[in-house]
Amino acid sequence: MELEIKREKLVLRVGTQKYEWHIEPRYWRNPFIYVGILILVPIAVYFLYPQWLPTVIDANLLAAIAIPLGWMTIGTGRMNFGPQFYIGVGGFTAALCSINLGWPPFVTLLMAILAGLIFGLLMSPLSIIAGGLYYTLLTLLFPLVFLEITFIYTDLFKGDTGLFGIAQMVNVGHFTVNQFLICLMSLFMMLLYMFIVDKIMRSKFAASMAAINDDEEVAEAMGVNVKKIKIISFTIPAVMIAVIGWFYAHYYGTFSGVTYLPLAFMVKVLLVSMIGGRVQIYGNVIGGYFIVILELFLSSVLGEYSQVVFPIILLILLLTLPEGLFGLYRKRRYREYLPTLHVRR
């Protein structure tokens, strides 16, 4: 077995097999370096400021929601304004299975995936039938209606108080070590999602999604199976987001519709996307950390007024940064696959 490090390649020879990996020579574009930094963050925070571990977890999770949302946006050609609906689906499934049936976290994970799959498939035809703006509107309304359902069937969903008593994901006895392990898990999920979506965005799948975004009809005339791509691009990100809902349920031990379903949470996720530079995947990570740190800073400095000042600052940022924070760095590349919303019929 022989490992050779050439200038741009890592070559591994085992017997008669040869494996090659391309290493990005420009260090500022090398993903391993950033992944290394991201892994160092929780370790550093654990040893230096353990009270900030929840902040890091939140940042990772917000980014992990925004990443599949970016895929969904590009793939279906419309903006989904209600991703928190799937957080509700995943979270409530996990919470109800854990409390009422007593199942351990990894079994509820499977249930959450199943629930996400079912609801994603049920709603994916909307991306085909409904025109751009109608789709956006309906996705906006679904979480609000879900919230109302949690209040209507309050004995099941405990709409007023929220469900509590959900099993913890890991429990080694020590609170801070728990937090640290959960932080690593959240980081792992975010990196996993990033890897999946990045590979998809660099594949031929992305070419068809770009074509669909530009002109659906012509794409279909060129042989692209538009319906299949839309359904896949809707359902799989929906499942990914539902898993994050599962994570929230088992991490906090409580889950309540009012935390995740109203518009305030959605705006946060949307801003993670926008401030991070829309659907730039790596930008979502920066957006996530930025928003969480901003919120933490504001609430520690301004106290009660942070509820009012936070959206004001976000509005200012939205209007002043043309392409989000990441746009300040990124050179203007010409491949923008983003759909535009028009009030058409």
Added chain:
Amino acid sequence: MFETIEITLIYTFLLGSLYLLVSLGFSLICGVLRIFHLGYAYIFVATIYLTWMFFHTLNLPLWPSILLMVVLQAAIAIGLYYGIIAKYLKQEEKIITGLLLVAIIANAAANKWYPIQSAVNLPTTIIDGTLNVGSTTVPIQMVLAAITGIVVTALFVLFFLKTKTGLAARAISYDINSAKMMGIQVEQLYMFIMVIVVIPVIIAMLMIAPVLAVNPDMGWGYMTTAILVSVMGGLGNIRGTIIASYIIGFAHSFVSFPLGEPRLMNLAALIVVIIMLIVRPQGIAKTESLW
């Protein structure tokens, strides 16, 4: 059973007219400006709480408070237009998120300074008391609100059909590029529309504030109804909006009275709208324009 039908029909009329006032502005903005004013919720909150601020905290009499509030709202609408909409007309996600943030700011501000406990209560009752219609009693204020709703809508329709500015607005809703080439001053018209859509909401809110509850989160519920009505009626089409308001009013009354489950109101409306969209995706409207 006869009473149930009666009360359902009465409330269909009352709620439908109210929703007409509420949704008219949203539909107009969709039709003329071709954007999605997801910040529409702020108008509801601003009407009530700004008036309360002038009236209660600054101790001005009622009518000057209302006047000041209207002026301030017009200024805010103009500011929003120039600040957000005019700059980003091509990047719709920015407009939508920006306006949504404005609504959230309004909600948070109302929550901070006048939370539910501060018992905001506007004495805008015109006629007190209730009316007996058949075997049901309804607050007279609501009947007045409904009648005002119909009158205001009729005025708007006349405006769009008979005046030059209305004609220009209709032209824009048909084809913006041709309208520009014909010399219509699109920017000014956009600004004008942004300001006048505030008026039906102000009237609606002031009239029903004594009857229905007031709290900082009220904007979202009304905006949801406005969205549902506009989507069903065909975005931007006034005729469709009128029909859709009464259909949704009927859905709400039907769920509240014969079925007796008022909590299912929004869900029922959503289901009606989804069915409508599956059957006829372009909504009730027959044309793609304002009327």
Added chain:
Amino acid sequence: MTEILKIDSVSKHFGGLMAINDVSFSIIEGETLGLMGPNGAGKTTLVNMITGKYLADSGNIQFMGHDITRMPAYRRCKLGISRTYQIPRPFPELTALMSVVVSALYGKDRANQSLEDAATEATHYLEFCGLFSKRNVLGKDLTLYELRGLELARALATTPKLIFVDEVMAGLNPDEAYKAVRLLERAKEEFGVTILWIEHVMAALMQAAQRVVVLHYGQKICEGLPQDVANDPYVIECYLGSCHV
């Protein structure tokens, strides 16, 4: 001399308007069939029906032995039907190369083709249409002549057996128009495609086409060799005018 496309009594109406009324004809493999008719005759609607944008209300369409009357558009493309658009519809935010890559990837069923392989193939088609130097220009920035070339490259990349060419010469000056027609001829020779050509410029069509079909108000009024169609009195009255080419 096999028929690759056979259209049998197809009709299509939009509301009260009968756009295509009981049209039947067939296309023989390897020929260039011209489709003529006044504006509004239904030529583009007919092409839309065959390529799958609209479904025929009645009638039958057979392509290479398959019944494609109810097939979705992308399956028809994979079988071997391709088209260009009268008003070019490029993918505005994609570069010319990426547009052709999309067709190359999805226009046919081929195993083991990655994005880079498709890009290599796409450069071949771009080179053929003379657009190689413009491969990194966005669709919205190309000139009309280049857009027409891109339409053709995109259609060819799906390795079709039958291409519908919709008014390739409209809006081009005589020099560009000549080059466009030459491009179509070379495409036929090199790729062995059958062409159905909608055109208003009679000189080019009469020269290039082996047979011509004339539509008028959605009905076929004449079919045959170019010179026969040009001399047909009804065609002259409806379309050509008494001073024909």
